[in-house]
Amino acid sequence: MSVTLCILAILILGGAGAAMALPRLIHCALALALSMAGLAGLYLQMNAQFVGFAQALVYIGAVAILIVFAILLTGGEGTAEVGRFYGSWRMGVGIALGVLGVLGLAVLSSRALAGQAVPVPEAQVREIGDLLMTDYVLALEVIGLLLTAALLGAVILAMPSASARTGSATHPAKDQDA
Amino acid sequence: MTPLQICLLISSLLFAIGLAGALTRRNAIIVLMGIELMLNAGNLNFIAFWRFGPNPEALTGIMFVIFSIGIAAAEAAVGLALIIALYRHYKTTDLDQINSMKG
Numbered sequence: 210m211s212v213t214l215c216i217l218a219i220l221i222l223g224g225a226g227a228a229m230a231l232p233r234l235i236h237c238a239l240a241l242a243l244s245m246a247g248l249a250g251l252y253l254q255m256n257a258q259f260v261g262f263a264q265a266l267v268y269i270g271a272v273a274i275l276i277v278f279a280i281l282l283t284g285g286e287g288t289a290e291v292g293r294f295y296g297s298w299r300m301g302v303g304i305a306l307g308v309l310g311v312l313g314l315a316v317l318s319s320r321a322l323a324g325q326a327v328p329v330p331e332a333q334v335r336e337i338g339d340l341l342m343t344d345y346v347l348a349l350e351v352i353g354l355l356l357t358a359a360l361l362g363a364v365i366l367a368m369p370s371a372s373a374r375t376g377s378a379t380h381p382a383k384d385q386d387a
Numbered sequence: 388m389t390p391l392q393i394c395l396l397i398s399s400l401l402f403a404i405g406l407a408g409a410l411t412r413r414n415a416i417i418v419l420m421g422i423e424l425m426l427n428a429g430n431l432n433f434i435a436f437w438r439f440g441p442n443p444e445a446l447t448g449i450m451f452v453i454f455s456i457g458i459a460a461a462e463a464a465v466g467l468a469l470i471i472a473l474y475r476h477y478k479t480t481d482l483d484q485i486n487s488m489k490g
Contacts, residue, residue: 214393222397222404225401228424229405229412229424237416248427248431251397257449259449260430260452263453267459267460268456271460271463276416279470282474283416283474293413293414293417295412295413298411304406304410305403305407305410312399312402312403316395316396317396322389322392322395337450340446345454348454352454352457352458359465360461362468363464363465363467366468367471
């Protein structure tokens, strides 16, 4: 286990643990970004450059910022939460530990994973682009449609409802017109 | 331990941390963050099997992860919009207090 992998694993797991355990929401969001940065580094380390940069762009650039915005809009950034875990948190931790035990046992005892040395693969961006335009073009179209629908759905969900808008007497747009 | 097993163990730990957070935290935003962590554990598995697997020239793992990142972005956007809509209605993001389907 190389030093780089060790550092990246500490970054990923420490960031994830902090994101799930810290009391202040804004610290949780920053710890999540740290964990995602570690994952992007691990992808780069494993020679998957395109995915590493996509991870950095999408997760650190978009999802973490989106979460920070949601925290600010729901007004939970300043105060530490008092009872941040459920009363029955032991059961949740127990389930997670059980899942970890099963997965770890399967990984460690599997003979299919026992290593044969493989050549270091190269994922050229050109090959990825070729595949996206040939074999996976339908999936690409569908995900474009999905992202458009998700964009519209998110805007509609986050907008104030129509009854709330027409019901309020002091509508800012009307005030401006008057 | 082979490098593949180390990667799979890291991803198992990441999944377990995300699951524990999603099951035990009361804040809806943190639950969503736990789900994101679990998704990322899955992505790490795809990349590890692509990198250390017998057929790395097929690029299937890379393709899966690219599409999975796209779907995760859409999921985060819709999930956070739902949380904002919930907050507007209930004035809280504590999942314990959001306990009725109808207003």
